[in-house]
Amino acid sequence: MFIYTTKTSLERHLKAFRDQNKTIGFVPTMGAIHDGHLSLLKKSAQENDCTVISIFVNPTQFNNAEDLEKYPRNLQRDVETIQSLSDQIVIFAPSVVEIYDDNTVAESFSYDGLELEMEGAQRPGHFDGVGTVVKKLFEIVQPAKAYFGEKDFQQLQIVKKMVEKTGLNVLVIGVPIHRETSGLAMSSRNERLSERGLQQATYLYKVLVEAQKLFVFENPVKVQQFVESEFKNNPNFDLEYFAIADEATLKPAVEKEAGHKYRGFLVAHLEGVRLIDNISLN
Numbered sequence: 001m002f003i004y005t006t007k008t009s010l011e012r013h014l015k016a017f018r019d020q021n022k023t024i025g026f027v028p029t030m031g032a033i034h035d036g037h038l039s040l041l042k043k044s045a046q047e048n049d050c051t052v053i054s055i056f057v058n059p060t061q062f063n064n065a066e067d068l069e070k071y072p073r074n075l076q077r078d079v080e081t082i083q084s085l086s087d088q089i090v091i092f093a094p095s096v097v098e099i100y101d102d103n104t105v106a107e108s109f110s111y112d113g114l115e116l117e118m119e120g121a122q123r124p125g126h127f128d129g130v131g132t133v134v135k136k137l138f139e140i141v142q143p144a145k146a147y148f149g150e151k152d153f154q155q156l157q158i159v160k161k162m163v164e165k166t167g168l169n170v171l172v173i174g175v176p177i178h179r180e181t182s183g184l185a186m187s188s189r190n191e192r193l194s195e196r197g198l199q200q201a202t203y204l205y206k207v208l209v210e211a212q213k214l215f216v217f218e219n220p221v222k223v224q225q226f227v228e229s230e231f232k233n234n235p236n237f238d239l240e241y242f243a244i245a246d247e248a249t250l251k252p253a254v255e256k257e258a259g260h261k262y263r264g265f266l267v268a269h270l271e272g273v274r275l276i277d278n279i280s281l282n
Contacts, residue, residue, distance in 0.1 A: 001083055002090040007140050010092050014050070014141070022049035026143035026170075028134060031055040032072040032188030033081045036178035040147040041085055043175055052090040052141050053082060059096060060106040061129030067274070072191045092141070099136055106132045111161045117250040118243055118265055119154050119276075130155055131162045138168050146170050151177045151185050153263060153278050154250060177277075179205070185277045197271045200236050204266055207231070208279040211242075211264050215281040220244040220253040220262070223281075231268060240267040240274070244281065 004010040017024055025044030029037055037053070044051040055078055062068035075093055082089055096104060106128040109115070115127040138146065148156045153174075160172045178186045183205035184198065193201060207230050214223050224242055231239035244253045247261040256262065262281040267274065 001079065001087050003079065004090070004092050005094055006098055007094070010052075010090070010140065013090060014052070017050045018142070023144040024048060024141065025051045026137070026141045026146045027051065027053045028137050028146065028148075029053060029055055030057045030071065030188065031075065031078050032191055033078040034186045034188065034190075036149055036151070036186035038081070038085050039178045040149060040175050041082070041089060043173070044145065044147050045086060045089070047145060048143075050090065051086075051088075052092055052143065054092045054094075054137055054141070056092075056094055056099065056133070056137075058099075058129060058133040059104055060100075060132055061126050063123045063126060070192065072188055092137075099133065107135070109162060110165070111158050114154070114157055114161055114250050117154070117245060117252070118241065119267075122240065122267070127155070127158050130158060134159055135162060135166060135168070138163075138170050143170055145173055147173050147175055149177060150174050151187065151277065153247075153265070157247075157250060183209075187275070189273050189275065192273045193271055197273070201270055201275060203234060203237070204268060204275060204277045205279075208264055208266060208277060212279050212281055215244075215256075215262070215264070219255055223264070227264070227266070236270060238269040240269060242266050247280075 002013060014024060025048030027040045027044055041051060041053060057071050059068060109128055109131040120127055148159060150156060156174045163170050163172055182202040184202050207227055211223050211227050214226055224244060227242040231237050243265045244262055245251060246253055247263050253262055263278050264281055265278045267276045
C-alpha cells in the first residue's frame with residue numbers, strides 16, 4: 001500500500017509513471033470511505049495506469065464550524081477499506097498545513113453563475129473553498145482524469161467550470177450515484193445517523209422517484225409543490241430545499257424546454273444531519 005502525507009513524497013512516486021507516459025487517475029475525497037468512493041476508484045483503475053485517492057477534510061469549504069468538527073475521520077479504517085479493493089492505489093493524506101501552508105484561506109472563483117444557485121445560495125463561499133482545494137490537488141497530482149460522484153452534482157459542474165477557466169489539463173468525469181439497496185445515496189454523513197435514521201433516510205429517494213414520474217406530465221412548479229407537500233407531512237425531516245434546475249446552467253426551471261436536461265435537487269435534515277440527493281428528471 002502506498003500512503004503519502006507530503007506533496008514531495010507523492011510527487012516523487014508519481015514521477016516514475018509520468019516518465020513512462022503512464023496515465024494517472026484521481027479521486028478527491030474527504031475520507032469516511034464507502035462503496036460510493038470505491039465505485040469511483042474502480043472506474044479510475046479501469047481507465048488509468050495509476051490511481052490516486054486523496055483523503056483531506058478541507059476546512060475552507062465548511063460554513064459551519066460544528067459541521068467541520070463533527071465530520072467523520074478515521075484514516076486507518078479508510079486505508080483498510082481502500083486496501084480491500086486494491087493495494088496498488090496511492091493514498092494522499094496531507095495535513096491542512098501541507099495543503100495551505102500558513103494561509104488557510106479560499107481563493108475567489110467565478111463559475112459563470114453556477115455558484116449562485118442551490119448550495120451556493122445556502123452556503124456562501126462554499127464553492128470558493130471547493131475550487132481552491134480541488135485546484136491545489138490537481139496541481140499536485142496532475143492527473144489525466146479525475147472522478148466525482150453525481151450525488152454532489154452541482155459540485156461536479158463547478159469543478160468542470162473551474163478546470164475550463166483555469167486551463168488545467170484534467171478531464172473531469174461524473175460517475176452515477178452509488179446507492180444502498182434501499183435507494184439511499186451513499187454518503188460519509190450517513191455515519192452520523194442512527195439505525196432508525198438510516199431507515200427513515202430512504203424517504204428522500206422515494207420522494208425523488210415519485211417526482212421523476214410526475215415530471216413526465218406535470219410542469220416543474222407542480223412537481224416542486226408535490227415534493228414540498230410530502231416533506232411537510234413527514235415530521236421526521238426538516239426540508240431545506242427542493243429545486244428543479246437545468247443541468248447545464250443550474251438555473252431553476254419553471255417550464256420544460258425541448259432539448260434541455262433537468263434534475264431534481266433535494267436537501268433535508270434528519271437527526272441533525274444534512275442529507276443531499278438528486279435525480280435526473282429526463
